[in-house]
Amino acid sequence: MPATESAAQTCPKCGIVLQDAHCPNCDGDMVMSRQEVAEALRPYVLISATALIGLATVISWAYPLLDGTNFFLVGLALFCVPSFVFYSRYGFRKDFSTSVLSGAKKVQVYTGIAVWSLLAIVVCNGALDRSFSSTQTIVEARQVKQGRFSTKHYSLVVDSWRPGRHTEKLTVDAATYQLAIPNQVVTVDVHQGFFGWPWYSSVQVRSFRGLLGVPSEE
Secondary structure: OOHHHHHHOEOOOOOOEOOOOEOOOOOOEOEEEHHHHHHHHHHHHHHHHHHHHHHHHHHHHHOOEOOHHHHHHHHHHHHHHHHHHHHHHHOOOOEEEHHHHHHHHHHHHHHHHHHHHHHHHHHHHHHOOOOOEEEEEEEEEEEEEEOHHHOEEEEEEEEOOOOOOOEEEEEEOHHHHHHOOOOOEEEEEEEOOOOOOOEEEEEEEOOEEEEOOOOOOO
């Protein structure tokens, strides 16, 4: 047996070769390197990351929430919890026992469930919603951000129609962005949300109806 494999299967307390994750002599745990732990946790992290990406897509394009940033921050916090707990408890140790890995996997599973549940709730908030109303507001400013692969993200800052708020930030397509100039009146199709979280489906400028999700022609 190669020396590296023997060392990986040796109890750190007794020095005997382990046939399982626990030493039969002292019940000690097998020691794993940081890289081995990262490899073991990678599938769990990817599952949670997929839900987080889906959440960002839904709150920005499919059912864009008026308070979408807050929901994304909640999802991001849930996604970062495992790493925060892991490093706050174990620091930057180089070796970890299998019992530590088992606990980390459980935390990742619970985190994945939480992020996927949040995504499902947000989707249901829009998909099950049957409310509809149109409101007129004034464009205060236009914003464009450069994304990856030369993509651009367009948005309008408009006067808020909700009590206690000054402005709303609405994601729009390139055509709507070009037509909507500051101080111009636009019409927003607003929905109350099945769970009471308002979202919007389109932004209209004069006779032009700008549907969300239309790819830019630029």
